[in-house]
């Protein structure tokens with residue numbers, strides 16, 4: 001199953017199959033982006049996107065609005081590809097940076113998955 005993944009508009013959007021699906025200016029809970037247990041990571045740009053199995057991950061830069069640390073993290077999950085269709089994660093879904101070795105790389109429980 002092949003999907004077309006691209007970064008558009010100087011890193012402002014992640015395009016999946018030529019549709020803009022994930023945008024900057026979202027606030028994501030991220031584990032491992034900074035010293036906060038869970039940062040409130042304000043996404044300012046995307047520098048990379050790739051699919052690993054069914055999980056679409058991005059490399060993103062931004063700022064933790066809790067502690068002010070500006071950093072680049074990734075890959076962070078933004079959604080999954082199931083039968084050729086992209087299902088974005090809720091912005092409230094906790095994303096785990098790969099350096100956060102105290103957590104397993106998986107989706108943490110969330111009350112609202114899959115919304116736009």
Ligand SMILES: [Zn+2]
Nearest residue numbers: 034036064067
């Ligand atoms: Zn922080």
